[in-house]
Amino acid sequence: MSFRKSVPLLPDGLPRGQRGLRRVAVGLDFSLQSEFALARALRLPLAHGAAFSVLHVSRPRDGHKGPDGTVAGERCLRRSVTSAAKRLRQRPDVDVREELRTGDAPHEAAELAKDQGVEVLVVGRPHPSPELTPLPEDCMVMRLVREVDASVLVVMPHPGRVYHRPLVAVNFSRESRRGLELTMRLCPASTPIEVLHVVDLREAEEALRRQDAPMAQGLRLRQEAEDAARRALGRFLAPYRETGRVLESRLRFGDPRECILAEAHEREADLLTLGMTTANPRSALSEGVLRNSRCDVLISRHAAPSTALPDGHGTPAS
Numbered sequence: 001m002s003f004r005k006s007v008p009l010l011p012d013g014l015p016r017g018q019r020g021l022r023r024v025a026v027g028l029d030f031s032l033q034s035e036f037a038l039a040r041a042l043r044l045p046l047a048h049g050a051a052f053s054v055l056h057v058s059r060p061r062d063g064h065k066g067p068d069g070t071v072a073g074e075r076c077l078r079r080s081v082t083s084a085a086k087r088l089r090q091r092p093d094v095d096v097r098e099e100l101r102t103g104d105a106p107h108e109a110a111e112l113a114k115d116q117g118v119e120v121l122v123v124g125r126p127h128p129s130p131e132l133t134p135l136p137e138d139c140m141v142m143r144l145v146r147e148v149d150a151s152v153l154v155v156m157p158h159p160g161r162v163y164h165r166p167l168v169a170v171n172f173s174r175e176s177r178r179g180l181e182l183t184m185r186l187c188p189a190s191t192p193i194e195v196l197h198v199v200d201l202r203e204a205e206e207a208l209r210r211q212d213a214p215m216a217q218g219l220r221l222r223q224e225a226e227d228a229a230r231r232a233l234g235r236f237l238a239p240y241r242e243t244g245r246v247l248e249s250r251l252r253f254g255d256p257r258e259c260i261l262a263e264a265h266e267r268e269a270d271l272l273t274l275g276m277t278t279a280n281p282r283s284a285l286s287e288g289v290l291r292n293s294r295c296d297v298l299i300s301r302h303a304a305p306s307t308a309l310p311d312g313h314g315t316p317a318s
Contacts, residue, residue, distance in 0.1 A: 026053070053097040056100055081096060110149060123155070271296045272297050
């Protein structure tokens, strides 16, 4: 059977109708959180003829690369795949695939994503607790986000329903536009999507303070930046609003990571989306938000364009 890479989400300026995902993979380690990830993946909208891959990677034992020691994992995986197939029994067109591999999990997940043209890899966030602690820099989820050349959806709580309070952070770049488009595909067409742009004036305001500039100058700087950001955000969202999609625009001033997390918390978002390119696998902003988020996080990743695009303004989405 042959596979092909997923097509671009939306060509510039020509919004398409709502469509489901064609290639979804979910990573399982048989923990409670990975079961949450599987439950969330089963709630995602799937296109006709979609492939739904359930992946488990076992570590080699005693240096052996063969299947030794993977029997228990195979049985657990088979049960999970059978359960997923039952949940999708009303979708006979969906191809549910069992993927049992041995080796380094991020490497194997990256190979699967490359071979099958995976659009979204769904994984669980480890160690949830009432007092949320940041994810370690070297944890499995962070490695997956850095190494897998596909969008990664990190699931936090048990998915009780489809996403209904999504938040997308944008900076008017190609990557954040693709992140918004992917979020639109994951959510029902009737779901309002909140779109946040953060204006970071900290350096400019600090320069004014060092110069002992009048307060009026600082107020004028902020007002001009706000007016420009609102115009840019309106232009950015216009093509989608013309299709009837409800998009609520938000502006914040300050540290991008803190503003994004604060907005998600105050709005009780159940999905937080940020965009990045494959050419920039590490991003302080995306990783900082992911490590500290209390809701599901979608790191929307798409191939960098072959030619340079004009830089966005304001806060990087990645």
